[in-house]
Structures are given as structure tokens and as C-alpha cells.
Amino acid sequence: MRCPFCNQDNTRVVDSRPVEDTNSIRRRRLCDACGRRFTTYEKVETIPLTVIKKDQTREQYDRSKIQDGILRACYKRPISIEKIEEMMDSIEGEIFHTEEKEISSTKIGEIVMEHLRRLDAVAYVRFASVYREFKDVSTFMDELKKFMN
Numbered sequence: 700m701r702c703p704f705c706n707q708d709n710t711r712v713v714d715s716r717p718v719e720d721t722n723s724i725r726r727r728r729l730c731d732a733c734g735r736r737f738t739t740y741e742k743v744e745t746i747p748l749t750v751i752k753k754d755q756t757r758e759q760y761d762r763s764k765i766q767d768g769i770l771r772a773c774y775k776r777p778i779s780i781e782k783i784e785e786m787m788d789s790i791e792g793e794i795f796h797t798e799e800k801e802i803s804s805t806k807i808g809e810i811v812m813e814h815l816r817r818l819d820a821v822a823y824v825r826f827a828s829v830y831r832e833f834k835d836v837s838t839f840m841d842e843l844k845k846f847m848n
């Protein structure tokens with residue numbers, strides 16, 4: 700993104716956070732050429748982000764896919780849709796925190812799990828079991844033990 704002060708194209712994001720109820724990300728940017736800072740508001744759907752899947756294929760970032768996974772994990776749990784959307788916003792805040800144009804699906808999974816872990820233990824384990832494709836029971840038990848401690 701170009702600097703509004705000196706018009707150079709070497710700015711970088713120093714802080715990034717979701718703006719409530721707008722599906723936008725507020726970004727503080729720093730221009731490496733003139734050292735000035737400025738703020739941009741960017742619609743999440745206009746920020747290009749490619750997700751690298753486990754098999755190394757790539758696809759366009761899609762909020763609804765992540766939300767679907769979370770909704771499935773929260774099925775019949777005492778969690779309101781408002782809570783889920785609120786969590787989704789802060790998850791996206793983290794996903795778009797850096798200005799990387801690509802993110803691995805594993806990294807997204809880790810971010811989602813971290814948020815779910817704080818929200819609801821059952822939803823977390825459900826999500827984790829799908830996301831990490833547990834290969835054996837002991838890995839699954841390790842996950843469960845984290846709650847017991």
C-alpha cells in the first residue's frame with residue numbers, strides 16, 4: 700500500500716485489529732521511506748489472502764468455511780450465535796494481523812483452537828479432533844489432559 704505522505708510503496712503493518720460490527724480490519728501502517736504512520740480501514744473480503752492446505756494446494760480465504768467448522772464444533776453447546784460471531788471477529792483479527800498474502804490452514808487451525816479452548820472445552824476437542832486428524836488415541840488423550848490440569 701502506498702504511503703499518503705511520500706507516495707512510496709514500502710509501507711508495512713504495525714498493528715491490526717478488527718473493527719466491531721463492520722467486518723473491517725483497522726490497520727496502523729508505518730512507511731519505511733519517510734517513517735510516518737497512518738491508519739487504514741480495510742474490508743476483510745477485499746484483503747487478498749490465500750490459504751495453503753496440507754496437501755500444498757491453495758485456495759482463497761473464506762470466512763464462512765471457518766465459521767461452518769466452528770458452528771459444527773459448537774453444535775448443541777450452550778454458546779450463543781453472538782458469542783460465536785464475536786469469536787470469529789477476533790479470530791479474523793489474528794488471521795489478518797500480519798500482511799502475509801498466504802497463511803497455512805494449519806496456522807488458521809491453531810488460531811481457531813486457541814480461541815475455542817477458552818470458550819468451550821467440548822467444542823474445542825471436537826474441533827481439534829477433526830482439525831488435527833488425530834492419528835492415534837494417545838494424541839487425543841494429550842489434548843484432553845490439557846483440560847484436566
Ligand SMILES: [Zn+2]
Nearest residue numbers: 702705730733
Ligand atoms: Zn512515506
